[in-house]
Amino acid sequence: MTPLLDIRSLRKTFGGLSVTNDVSLSLHPGDRVALIGPNGAGKTTFVNLVTGALKPDGGRVSLNGMDVTRSRPTERVKRGLVRSFQVTRLFKDMTPEEHIACAVLQRMGKAGRMLGRHGRMTDVMTEVGDILDFLQLSGIANVRVREIAYGQQRLLELAIALALRPRVLLLDEPAAGIPHAQTGLIEKALERLPADLAVLMIDHDMDLVFRFAKRVIVLAAGSVIFDGSPQAVAQDARVREAYLGSYAHAR
């Protein structure tokens, strides 16, 4: 079966520094993969290479069998590769309903329309309502984002991604900045993601990673040093080395 997202020998250097060093991985429908690694491991660069914000120096990115290594970021989104942001990037003066409407309109190819109002387009609004309900945001659908709680903003970030009906979803620290007591809200939402969606989550929060992921990939100094089950990752000597550095030997 062709993987939904297939990354082969991806390389990127900044000056003399190799930030992404021969990274390969593939995602299949239904995958729940976590990408972890210490600070400076090259996670952000990797995400930018996959979404197309950065051009790789070598290697290949394919989406559903189609080579998109040279495609623009917007083209990749249209092919089903959607990302969320670590720091919420929302429209502060617009409402959750408007955010999701933007995403739905874009997906339906109605974003360029200069006639009519999204609020009167039944197909658009039905879907917007479904997504708001799914993430329990209906109660604040018409409140401006600057006035809603941060946890809800994170949910909205997820809602926008889902409204684009992705096949591959890159979640960049979906629970970042939320008080620990409220991460359950995000976790519950993540559990209910469409079953055939392939999800790659980039995160620091080990609790979340262990509960969510069925497979863990560890990135250190630009290279994949581990690819396996969450149970095995804690036992792996190289992973401990990467995270704990020389402290591991100090004992």
Add this chain to the structure above:
Amino acid sequence: MTDVLGRDRPADFWSRLKESSLPGALAIFVVGIAGFFLLPDNLALLTRIIAIAFLVLSLDLVTGYCGVATLGHAALFGAGAYGAGIAAVHFGVTDPIAMTIVGGVSGAIAGLVCGSVILRAHGLPQLVLSIAVIHLFHEAANKASSWTGGSDGLSGIMPDPLLGLFEFDLWGKTAYLYGIGLLLVVFVFLRMIVHSPFGLMARGVREDHVRVAAMGVSVHSVLLRMYVLSGMVAGIGGALSAVATQVVGLDSLSFTLSAQALVMLVVGGTGSLYGALIGTVLFLFFEDVVSAANPFHWLAIVGALLIAVVLFAPRGLYGTAISIIRERRKKSAA
């Protein structure tokens, strides 16, 4: 009243009224007619206010709704004015409505050209590019004097009677009423645009263009299309000015006019059509009254007004009024 999802929407009269463009159109009509009867000796000034209002509305589309920084927006206004003027003088297109259409098209083309240049940069470099563009337009019009009249201005524009019935009279009655009519049409058109899905995307671009791009929207295409629309609106204003004054000067393509338009927009409030209209009317009216009352110190008074507005009403007069009303409502609801 419920929306298509069956969820309750505030059904009160005011929210429905806010959605329609009827109150705005009615206000323009009433104020316009009041001006006609109350200030019959000042119709030339009032017509100029309307023409500049098109420029400020047009600037609002790219700056207020999309967040593009520009100090060269008069290029689009001037393109419309010269387009209509040249069509009349050199090609015998003297029907006022045809001249207006030529002006709108010239403005749209200028918008495409300016947009293609200005949108290549962001922030301060964008501002500098816009200044470069207005100077280039100004210089081009100055040099092509066989077409534009150069620094003497393009004169000899003799528009036919409007619809073949109404002569453009010495007192400017026809020109003024034509301006009001045009403004009504353009206002309703713009209300439609800014509330459309396209307008929603434009607001998204202003708030965070990275987010919009991550949705798969081409930010550049949204901005460029808005620039063309904006050019059309400014061009109609330029054409109105050419029809009404029967002369087009280089000042219509000037940096000064661009900067003034931005000041009017900020005084009224960016990101709202009402703000743009209120800013233009108040600024130009105030300027006229103050310069008549005190011909020596009027610029100082205008400067003081601007400082006062920016300090005490940072969102512009309309924007600040709206946020005060919103706060009040929230308090009374709590």
